[in-house]
Amino acid sequence: MKKCTSFLLGLFLLGCTHQKENQELAHRILENQDFREVKKQALEVVKTGFNAGDGYGEVWIRDYNTFIELSAEVFDAKELEKNLLVFFRLQGEDGNIVDGFIPKKKAENVEGGYIYIYSDLEPDYCGHKNTVETDHETSLVQAVYKYIQATGNTEFLQKKVGQSTVAQRMEQAIQFLLDYRWSKEHGLIYGATTADWGDVQHTHPWGVYITEDTHYCVDIYDNAMLLIALDNMMKLLPETKDKWQEIRNTTAENTMATLWNAENQKFIPHVYLEESPYPDDFNENEIYYHGGTAVAIEAGLLNKEQIEVSLNKMVANVKASGAGSIGLTLYPPYPDWAFENKGMYSYGYQNGGDWTWFGGRMIQQLVKNGFVEEAYEQLLPMTQRVVKNDGFYEWYTVDNRPEGSGTFRGSAGVLYKVILLLEEWAESKK
Structure with missing residues (x-):
């Protein structure tokens, strides 16, 4: 009986300590002045338009998807x-x-560059497509989902x-991927060889179009991204679930079977449909x-233990590289010779x-999966x-210097959302 009482007392004290720690973290979140300033600046930046940021004339779907809620x-x-x-009006006949x-x-005043698409x-508008990437269709489906979640406009x-x-056009967009970007061998969609989520392939000085040298x-x-889009579409169009659920489940299984390296607890960068473009002595x-x-975490592919391991690896990579945050695209970087585009140096x-x-998207997932203190850190x-540089810069160098657009709306969108998630959690702990 004494042992039982001691055990219950220990649980009670542990619970009290945990509650106190949560309350202290909640206080830090709600009193953080940088968070308030970032939210304010994010709202001001997004008021000025829908293009990706200064220096970009276009509205990009992969960007718009990440700030449409803002x-x-x-x-x-x-x-x-x-x-x-506009994206749906410019949709190709193949979806x-x-x-x-x-x-x-x-577009008429732009010399060289993109091959514009008209419909x-x-x-009023014409479009372009970075054909090396395979996230345009899935980004649009996700953006529609977020739009309806934010506005309630199911009509x-x-x-x-x-x-x-x-x-119907949303389904046609996903069908395009199954018809024209589907590897039957792997049961997954494919694209060109890029760096992680990037839209610059390894070959060609620019690298945004598929060529005869594409791997x-x-x-x-x-x-x-496909898994998230399928989940979103089935929620918006529950009558389509019989058609898409099996494809979703099979894609998830194939993704982990093909791309997850269980021994090293990480995803394999690329599994090539034919041969790798890189020499045998380079271990990609x-x-x-x-x-x-x-x-992948957003798509529900990793369990809580795997998420924790992933975060630890990211933090270790930041420390090893000297980078400023876990926004580090990848580590170690590809050698300078791996990409013809000169901007893709190490x-x-x-x-x-x-x-x-x-x-910022990784941090959103940390909050959603219960790693709130880690997310805050x-x-x-x-x-x-953002506060120091007075702007939402596109990217930062390994020594934390800002580069690219200073009004990158995608950055504003993901930061605004993660701060809201943290504040919602903090309010629930008061």
């Missing part, structure tokens, strides 16, 4: 709807979705674009993909640059540099 805080729902409809769109008049359904799904409704592969980012599997891992751009745009470097 846009819903300051824009009327009809404004958000207009942008989504493919463009990467981004730009006013036709601006009779869209009078949008039945809006006609040409002869098809938005709901196709399956990777974790694209397939995790040593590289750890931060962004793809974060999206620790440059998507090859080891530090991107809040994806680091990993968020601090990101919010501190």
Whole structure:
């Protein structure tokens, strides 16, 4: 009896300690002045438009998907709807979705660069598609889901674009991936060889278009994005569940069977449809993909123990590289010779640059999976540099210097959302 009483007392005291620690963390979250400033700045930045940031003329779907919820805080729902409809009006007959769109008049003044896509359904804009990437279709489905979650406008799904409704066009977009980007051998969608979630392939000086030199592969980012899109679509269109649920489940199983390295508790960067573009003495599997891992967690592929291991690896990579945050794209970076695009040098751009745009998504998943204190700790470097540099920069160098657009709306969107998640948790612990 005494042993039982002592055990129960120990549990009670442990619970009290845990409660006190939660309350102290909640207080720190709610009193953090940087968080308040970042939220304020995020709202101001998103008020100014929908393009990715200064230096970008286009509205990109992979970016818009990550700040449409923030846009819903300051824009009327009809404004958000207009942008989504442009993507559907520019949809290809095969179901493919463009990467981004730009006013036709601006496109006429651009020399070289993208091959623009036009449609009779869209009078004002033309589009372009970075064909090396395979996340445009899934990003649009996710963006529609977030739009409806934020506005409650389920009628949008039945809006006609040409002869098809938005709901039908969403399914057509996913079907495009199954028809034209599907590896039967692996039961997964494929794309070109890029760095983690990047849209620059290893070959060609620019690297945004598939060429005869493209090496196709399956990777974790694209397939995790597909899983999230399928989950979103089935929630929006429950009548389609019989069609998509089995594909979703099989894709999840194949993703872990093909891409998860259980021994090293990490995702394999690329599994090639044919041969690797890299020499035999280069061990690509040593590289750890931060962004793809974060999206895999969002897709529900990793359990809590695996999430903790993943976070520990990311933190260790940050320490080893000297980077500023777990937004570090990957580690170690690919050698300078691995990409023809000169901006993809080691620790440059998507090859080891530090991107809040994806680091913030990892932190969102930490909160959602119960790693709240860890989320708070990993968020601090990101919010501190927004305040210090007075802007949401596109990416940071390994020594934490800001690069690219200073009004990168994707960064603003993910930071705003993670702060809201932390504040909601903190309010529940008061």
